[in-house]
Amino acid sequence: MPAGKNNVCLVQVNYQYGNNVFLPHSVGLVQAYCKTIPEIEHNFEFLDFVYLRDDPDTVARDLDSPKIVGISCYLWNWEWSKALAKSVKTHHPECLVVLGGPQVPARPENFFYDHPYADLLVHYEGEVPFSEILLEFLKEQPDYRSVQGVSVRLEGNHCSLPTFRDTMRDLDAIPSPYLTGSFDYLLDEPYGFHATQETHRGCPYSCTFCDWGSAVFTKVRPYSDQRLEAELEWFGENKIELLYNCDANYGLLPRDLKLTKNLVATKERLGYPKQFRAAYAKNSNMKVFEIGKLLNDADMSKGVTLSFQSMDQNTLEVIKRSNIKIENFEELVQLYHQNDIPTYTEIIMGLPGETYESFVAGIEKLLDAGQHDGLNIYVCIVLLNSEMGDPAYIEKHGIKTVRTPALLQHSSSSQDPITECYDIVIETNCMSQSDFKRVFLFSWAVQAFHSLGLTQYLALFLHYQYGYSYKEFYQRLLKYAEDRPDTFLGRQFTRTVEGVEKAVKGGHWGVVEPRFGDIIWPIEEATFLNVACDKDSFYSAISKFMGGLVADNGWSTDETLLSQLLDYQKEMVRDPYAPERINLEVDYNFHEYFLSVLFGTEGRLEKRPSSLVLTPDSCYEGDLELFAKEVVWYGRKGGKFRHGTVTNSLASRA
Incomplete structure (x- = not known):
């Protein structure tokens, strides 16, 4: 460290999948912005990023005399991040510990009572507040309450609540960490790196279950085309296998088609990125189809998501969401099929306003519309800073949750020293816990037997030859399996019942089948493998x-x-x-x-x-x-x- 400089360490960890790890994009942006300020460049030295999910106490102990540690917190690293913060305070008690990211509570009144090892919380966008924290640190008597958008731990672990800060209008004021060389030293490490790219910030929708970086129902602010195209070149030249777009609605802006063409051209020219993933615009249209076709033809994508979350109008009103008309959806599904592009539809079980009957009717509508292969049904996670996570919303809709280990499907079942947890909805004032279990079993049957193809042709045959509904087919199949517990089919049913009974009491949602490797499988996939x-x-x-x-x-x-x-x-x-x-x-x-x-x-x-x-x-x-x-x-x-x-x-x- 150059003489007189203060060491800063930025942390953003994710799970490692095989030999593949994600570059720490969010803290890279924070560092790149801070380095544009001469006073910070002169007085601070940024240590190497912490991006691997190693033992947090070892990570903290090995830090080189840190004066400030900034940790980017997400749903998937929240428990690990808090453990690291606690260990940093233990090994470096004078270090200023700053937590930021989407998982930092927007309602922090009591946070420091439970987590006295944290000093500051950065809410919403972090680049400018963190730079101002560094500048405030240089003062003889810093007062971090002067930094907008920051909560401060006071004496007695009381909390100084944050003042509001406007979002940045010119995102290009934040240099790209890819283009400024922030990650260049990492490329020699023995990993296959995945990268994330945001082409804009903000989201015009206000779904109550969502918290896209606290950007819901905000104006969309784009990065410049020139910056994004230069980043694509960097991804290609540096052999990035997977590029994950982290916009809330890729395909929302007219220019997204052009960006996709440039992405495909980059792969054709340089061989990379090989794969691309995105959360596509909610109300899918022909632009999204054109994007999906370009990516599919280039063998860069596994398909396009046509999401609904729920098919019930009352539920959609409760969660503040609108869907495309089912007739338009049916036409889109056929169009994608005719062009050999896989599509996926996401549905969430346990949403407020949903009943067992409305949920099953919704699945019937989707199957009737032709979505047979790509139906993905998820439990409802209550995100801390979403509207659904607001105590008043929870009380209004009678939401009851259970904290369970996170389902990190296809990850290793080997014990991680820190277990991440999700709060899962298991009851609302429209759906009893008993009905939630019925919904789970029906979802298992439809995904395992229909969407994964085990009985799909049989259900199609009865539907088209005799008008027999899909819901009747799978409800009857569930009853048949339940009544025959000693059969192969009955044992699959019993195992699923036992699984959901454990999960609603705080157990794991996933399944480990040792003969298929040290891997956690969603229950429907485990069923398919056994069959x-x-x-x-x-x-x-x-x-x-x-x-x-x-x-x-x-x-x-x-x-x-x-x-x-x-x-x-x-x-x-x-x-x-x-x-x-x-x-x-x-x-x-x-x-x-x-x-x-x-x-x-x-x-x-x-x-x-x-x-x-x-x-x-x-x-x-x-x-x-x-x-x-x-x-x-x-x-x-x-x-x-x-x-x-x-x-x-x-x-x-x-």
Whole structure:
């Protein structure tokens, strides 16, 4: 450290996925802005970023005489960040500990009583307040209450509440940490780096469950095109594998299509970034479709999210959200399908205003509209600074939550020294805890059996041939499994019931199956993997279920048709033991029929002898870990759970 300079350490940790880690973009912005101020450059030395989720006490002990430590806090690192702050105060008691980021409470009145190791809280955007904290630090008697947007720990751990600060209008006043070389020294580390990029700040929507960096219902402020294009060049030249866009609504601005074209051109020229992820504009439109097509054609994206969160009008009013019309959604789904672009629809269970009946009806609407493969249903996390996290909102809607370990799907199950936790809604004044469990079970059935393809063709067949609703199909399947606990299907049901019972009492939402590796799986994916390894047992139960369903409803279905439909359904599901070629002789045009149905066009099921050849993308020869990773972890988005290469020719029959 140069003589007389004060050491500053900036911290932003994320989880490591294999050998891949994220560059600490947020604190990079803070540092880059601070370095534009000569007085800070002259008086402070910035230590290396802390970005790996190592033991917090070791991290704190190893810091080189820090005078100020700034920690960027998120939902996924909040407990770790507080543990680090406490250890910093233990090992460096004179150090000024500053917490910032989206997880810092906007209602901090009692925060310092519980967390006396923290000195300051920075609310909302952090670049300017942190720079002013550094400047105030240089004074003989600093008074941090003069810094707008900062809460201060006072004597007795009382809190000086923050004064309001306007957001920055000119975001280009914050230099890019990529372009100023802030991260260059990290590129020699033995990791594959992922990067985040924001093209604008702000969000025009006001969804009550959301807290996008406390930017909900704020004016959208863009960075300049020149800056963003220069960053894309940096990502390409420095071989960034994954670029994660952190806008609230990518595709909202007219220029986003041009930016996407530049991104794709960068990959074509330099080979990187290889993958791109984004939260797309809420009310999807043709611009988002064009963006999705560009990325899909460049093999840079696993698809586009067409989110709803809820299909119930009362619930949408309660959470202050509006959706595109279902007719427009249906047209979009068909358009994406016709261009071979995967789509995903997100639904949240347990939202205030939702009932069991309205939730199930909403799932029926989405399936009716053609969203069969990409339905992702999540529990409702109450974010600390969202409107839903406000005590008055919680009381008004009778929200009850349980604190559970965070579901970090596909991460290692090995014990992290610090457990992150989420507050999950398990009851509202419209949905009892009992009904929440029913919603969870129905969601499990739809995702595991329909969206992951295990019974999708069977449900489609009954729906299009007899008008049988999807909700009736899966509610009946759940009852069938519940009544037969000693069967393979019944054991999957029982395990899910036990899982949700533990979760609503504070247990983990995820599942570990040792034979598929040291990985945490969402329950529906664990079910798929278990079925894929024992298809005979599963489809034996499903055959009896289908036979009973047909008989109970008085449908006159040819026994040969039903038997061959079950064979087709079973063989189309990939498994870890499949040979290089699967031959299937059937008397009906099942494959053409279901392709027509899934693509939203009219199809006719005809008695037309067919010889189907199913060619797996890969043969796993019983390697369960590799199968689980490639087909479910990497392949769920993209429909890898079923065979994609199927040839069909008329068979010669007497």
